[in-house]
Amino acid sequence: MQEKTKTSTSEKVIEIKGLYKSFGTYDVLKGVDLDLFKGENLVVLGKSGTGKSVLIKIIVGLLTPDIGEVKVLDQIVDTITYRDLLALRLKVGFSFQNSALYDSMTIRENLEFPLVRNQKQLTKQEVSSAVEEMLEAVGLSNTINQMPSELSGGQRKRIGVARTLILRPEIMLYDEPTAGLDPITCLEINSLINEIQERFHTSSIVITHDLTCAKAVGNRVAMLLDGKFERQGTFEEVFNTNDKRVKPFYDYNFIQ
Amino acid sequence: MATRTERPSRFGRMFLTLYDVFQFIGRFFKEAFLPPYEGKELMKQCYDIGYKSLSLISLTGFITGVVFTKQSRPSLAEFGATSWLPSLVGIALLRTLAPLLTSLIAAGKVGSSIGAELGSMRVTEQIDAMEVSATNPFKFLVSTRVLAATITIPILTFYTAMVGMLGALLNVSLSEGTSAKAFFQSGLESITFLDITASTVKAILFGFTIGMVGCYQGYNSSKGTEGVGKAANSAVVIGMFLIFIEEVVSVQFFGLFRT
Numbered sequence: 001m002q003e004k005t006k007t008s009t010s011e012k013v014i015e016i017k018g019l020y021k022s023f024g025t026y027d028v029l030k031g032v033d034l035d036l037f038k039g040e041n042l043v044v045l046g047k048s049g050t051g052k053s054v055l056i057k058i059i060v061g062l063l064t065p066d067i068g069e070v071k072v073l074d075q076i077v078d079t080i081t082y083r084d085l086l087a088l089r090l091k092v093g094f095s096f097q098n099s100a101l102y103d104s105m106t107i108r109e110n111l112e113f114p115l116v117r118n119q120k121q122l123t124k125q126e127v128s129s130a131v132e133e134m135l136e137a138v139g140l141s142n143t144i145n146q147m148p149s150e151l152s153g154g155q156r157k158r159i160g161v162a163r164t165l166i167l168r169p170e171i172m173l174y175d176e177p178t179a180g181l182d183p184i185t186c187l188e189i190n191s192l193i194n195e196i197q198e199r200f201h202t203s204s205i206v207i208t209h210d211l212t213c214a215k216a217v218g219n220r221v222a223m224l225l226d227g228k229f230e231r232q233g234t235f236e237e238v239f240n241t242n243d244k245r246v247k248p249f250y251d252y253n254f255i256q
Numbered sequence: 257m258a259t260r261t262e263r264p265s266r267f268g269r270m271f272l273t274l275y276d277v278f279q280f281i282g283r284f285f286k287e288a289f290l291p292p293y294e295g296k297e298l299m300k301q302c303y304d305i306g307y308k309s310l311s312l313i314s315l316t317g318f319i320t321g322v323v324f325t326k327q328s329r330p331s332l333a334e335f336g337a338t339s340w341l342p343s344l345v346g347i348a349l350l351r352t353l354a355p356l357l358t359s360l361i362a363a364g365k366v367g368s369s370i371g372a373e374l375g376s377m378r379v380t381e382q383i384d385a386m387e388v389s390a391t392n393p394f395k396f397l398v399s400t401r402v403l404a405a406t407i408t409i410p411i412l413t414f415y416t417a418m419v420g421m422l423g424a425l426l427n428v429s430l431s432e433g434t435s436a437k438a439f440f441q442s443g444l445e446s447i448t449f450l451d452i453t454a455s456t457v458k459a460i461l462f463g464f465t466i467g468m469v470g471c472y473q474g475y476n477s478s479k480g481t482e483g484v485g486k487a488a489n490s491a492v493v494i495g496m497f498l499i500f501i502e503e504v505v506s507v508q509f510f511g512l513f514r515t
Contacts, residue, residue: 100385103382
């Protein structure tokens with residue numbers, strides 16, 4: 001598999017400094033520092049329960065940090081007004097681990113939902129064209145009138161991504177995009193993530209513990225260990241170590 | 257920069273919950289009456305809550321009218337006052353039976369359905385998905401459902417009263433041979449403007465309560481399938497409990513205006 005290289009830009013779209021988050025007495029994030037540069041795919045790796053999803057939920061303002069600063073497109077997420085937060089969220093797409101499709105709506109209505117509420121100037125015809133274009137981009141035009149319950153896991157993931165992309169975000173956050181999918185569908189999702197990066201010029205954070213996905217989509221990899229990012233760099237740089245917390249990760253994924 | 261917060265005590269958590277409830281109600285008034293409006297979703301909810309409850313309400317309302325008339329007859333017959341049956345049934349239905357019956361049925365049917373629906377949407381991250389797609393889920397999910405319940409329960413209440421009267425008419429005409437015209441003349445003449453006002457206010461209050469409790473429990477349900485069940489269950493139990501409390505308070509309140 002071809003490993004991706006680092007991007008050359010130094011423009012930061014997300015800046016996280018000294019981020020702490022705990023739930024009750026359980027400390028999840030213990031001083032996280034992380035930057036996302038424009039145009040890159042950053043893969044965040046880590047064991048289950050280490051706070052990877054918590055991190056991206058803080059980025060979109062679904063959770064608030066206990067301590068620390070999270071700056072997205074030059075705005076500090078937890079201090080801006082709700083109206084500004086909604087405006088910021090138009091620029092940040094979030095693909096959920098279980099797709100989170102609205103199960104009482106058809107696929108067309110799922111995609112129309114964010115569009116008609118955020119771009120009121122669009123005519124019915126324009127909304128319909130945008131929906132069809134986006135479904136074509138994820139290769140699922142034929143599902144337009146189906147209900148989410150009629151789709152497979154992989155199809156639901158793609159529709160979830162399409163619903164996010166329809167608002168043309170600058171940043172994409174993928175939460176476990178390949179979790180629970182078969183290897184062939186995983187490859188398709190990996191290609192989709194790369195295609196989105198190239199076609200829509202997005203900067204992305206991909207949360208995963210699937211190293212094949214990390215290697216295929218990540219320009220840069222960051223490993224969350226004990227609540228902090230202790231290893232960051234290219235895939236090779238991160239895994240070229242004998243660290244007992246890192247090595248089993250690689251060995252399991254590549255069957256050594 | 258935010259500071260790290262400590263977990264509050266049990267007593268503190270109780271006050272936080274109360275604060276949360278009032279904040280939720282306050283947010284409803286803010287979101288429901290400020291644009292953008294979710295008119296289409298409001299109509300859909302009115303249809304779901306109102307129209308889809310009609311068959312159940314019709315059946316229970318009709319049976320209540322028949323049974324109440326049948327049970328009241330012996331007591332009135334003792335005083336030779338069976339001719340008062342239509343007035344008695346009319347007043348009882350409008351003042352208490354219709355609002356209470358409609359609201360209790362709605363608390364069971366509508367409240368549980370709202371609690372379960374929003375609860376499962378919370379658990380499957382659909383509410384979070386609305387949030388992150390820059391859509392206000394509170395406006396779309398909560399405001400519309402609470403408004404729809406507040407609008408439709410009073411309409412259903414008067415419908416129940418009407419169907420209950422039809423049940424009573426059936427019983428009275430079979431037993432006493434009273435004509436429909438005489439029954440309604442006698443039944444409606446003792447109903448005052450205050451009765452109608454009190455009934456409307458109560459039904460609005462009950463509808464608001466059912467919608468609000470169902471939405472609060474579902475919207476704030478904890479993670480997991482257990483949370484969904486709990487949300488549906490609490491929506492019914494708390495909803496019914498509050499309806500009875502409100503009934504007692506409103507009877508006392510409107511009693512002040514009766515001479």
